[in-house]
Amino acid sequence: MKQFLDKYIGGLFGYLIVGGLATIVEWAGFWLFSEKLSIEYLLATALAFAISTFANWLFGRLLVFRGKQQQSLLREILSVYLASIVGLLLNLLIMFLLVQLLGVEKMIAKMAATVLVFTYNYLVRKLIIYRK
Secondary structure, three states: OHHHHHHHHHHHHHHHHHHHHHHHHHHHHHHHHHHHOOOOHHHHHHHHHHHHHHHHHHHHHHHOOOOOOOOOHHHHHHHHHHHHHHHHHHHHHHHHHHHHHOOOOHHHHHHHHHHHHHHHHHHHHHHHHOOO
16 A cells, blocks of 8 residues: 555655646636637637646656656657647547536636546556656
8 A cells, every 4th residue: 555655646746736837837828828819719728738738747857757757858748748639638628518518617617627637647647658
């Protein structure tokens, strides 16, 4: 049990910090693109997600997964972005369902989508990209 806690839960707390920082980047980007630049909300979602994925990779590499890189920097970044494509698709689907079908306000829907995709992102990085 201790090994499980150290391996998964310990890293999860660090990733919560990383995720929080990336979430701030994503929400600010979404707000900027959607509200200030009047970009359609699904495109604004994709743009904000792409920028926050880079922030998530950078913060994660510096704070949580340091020393666990077993591949070139370019390959590592590409792996994170490829894994994030599924997260983006989930994000877009959740946004569409909440905004179009349920009438939820866009920023509230964005917050809900972020929370739901967070666990997926952590597990992919922990179990696939940075596995030992």
